[in-house]
Amino acid sequence: QKEVEQDPGPLSVPEGAIVSLNCTYSNSAFQYFMWYRQYSRKGPELLMYTYSSGNKEDGRFTAQVDKSSKYISLFIRDSQPSDSATYLCAMRSPQGAQKLVFGQGTRLTINP
Amino acid sequence: DADVTQTPRNRITKTGKRIMLECSQTKGHDRMYWYRQDPGLGLRLIYYSFDVKDINKGEISDGYSVSRQAQAKFSLSLESAIPNQTALYFCATSAGRQETQYFGPGTRLLVL
Numbered sequence: 001q002k003e004v005e006q007d008p009g010p011l012s013v014p015e016g017a018i019v020s021l022n023c024t025y026s027n028s029a030f031q032y033f034m035w036y037r038q039y040s041r042k043g044p045e046l047l048m049y050t051y052s053s054g055n056k057e058d059g060r061f062t063a064q065v066d067k068s069s070k071y072i073s074l075f076i077r078d079s080q081p082s083d084s085a086t087y088l089c090a091m092r093s094p095q096g097a098q099k100l101v102f103g104q105g106t107r108l109t110i111n112p
Numbered sequence: 113d114a115d116v117t118q119t120p121r122n123r124i125t126k127t128g129k130r131i132m133l134e135c136s137q138t139k140g141h142d143r144m145y146w147y148r149q150d151p152g153l154g155l156r157l158i159y160y161s162f163d164v165k166d167i168n169k170g171e172i173s174d175g176y177s178v179s180r181q182a183q184a185k186f187s188l189s190l191e192s193a194i195p196n197q198t199a200l201y202f203c204a205t206s207a208g209r210q211e212t213q214y215f216g217p218g219t220r221l222l223v224l
Contacts, residue, residue, distance in 0.1 A: 008152060032211055043116070043202050043215030044155070088154060099170065100213065102155040 003027050006089055006103030015112050019076040023089035023103045026070065030091040030101075033065050035074045038086045038105065047087070048074065079110045115139045116216035118203050124222045125193050133188045133219050135203030143206045144186040145213065146170075146178060148199040155202065161186055193223045 006023045013019055021035075031052055036044035048063040050056045050072075056063045062075040072091070076083055089103040116137045125131050135144065146158040157170030159178040167178060175197060179187045190197055200220055204213040 004154075006154070034211065041218070043204075043217050045215065046212045049211055090155075099157055099160065100155075104152055104154040 001026060003101050004089065004091060004103045007106055008104045010107040010109060012109045012111060013079060015079060015081060015110055017079050017110075019079050019083070019108060019110075021074040021076075021087050021089075021106050021108070023072050023091075024070055025072070025091060025101075027091075027093065027101075028067075028070065029093035029095065031094050032092050033063070033072050034090040034100070035061075035063055036088045036090060036102075038088060040085075044088055081110045081112050084109045116203060116205055116214055118201075118216040118219050120219060121217065122220045124224065126224050127192075127194055129193050131190050131193055131221075133190075133201055133203075133221070135186045135188070135216055137184050137203075137205045137214075137216075139205055139207070139214060140183075141205035141207045141214070142183060143208070144180065145204040145206075146176075146186070146188045147202045147204065148172070148197075149202060149218075150199050158188065158201075190223075195223045197221065198223045 004025045033050045035048040037047045038044040050063045053065045053067045060077045064073040086105045086107045088105040090100040119134045145160045147155045149155050161167050161180045164180050177189045200218050202218050203216040206213045
């Protein structure tokens, strides 16, 4: 079983829809949770970072962590075609020496 | 200007050949990483280095070696390339205990 599971999609939604992307994990020691966005033929870039449980909002993006369920989510409101990319969740434990464990990535397409 | 650069961007090689992928950064970060990305498997850590004299194996180091020539340079070598090393390779950097990792544009490697 992988430490981090993420549905690879692909996920295709119309412009303006609310998108929900999710990851589950098995290591209860994970405390730091991140979402990276990767455009085609580019390297991943950090989109959201959350420490421990709770919600964090940044513009149209909301990251949610539920440690009791070992489940994290990224919500995108009013989705735009420019949001079309692969989204990777990543996480690590305090003892992880900054070694991130990534999910497989979800490929998202927003249709105009 | 790119802060993290990788050369070459694309490479085709034959089984058994030795190849080197290079990474340079102008961000002044002390920590550098090499990942490979495969469809359905996400990003997996090959090696990481916290400073010039500190090199550590990651999740999948077999068949790879690295060299940290300077704080700004971190090279990945495949001593004898094999077809299942065909993948997208990313270099990343981070500063101290900051969570954000900054990725290069990637090197697409095909081993025939």
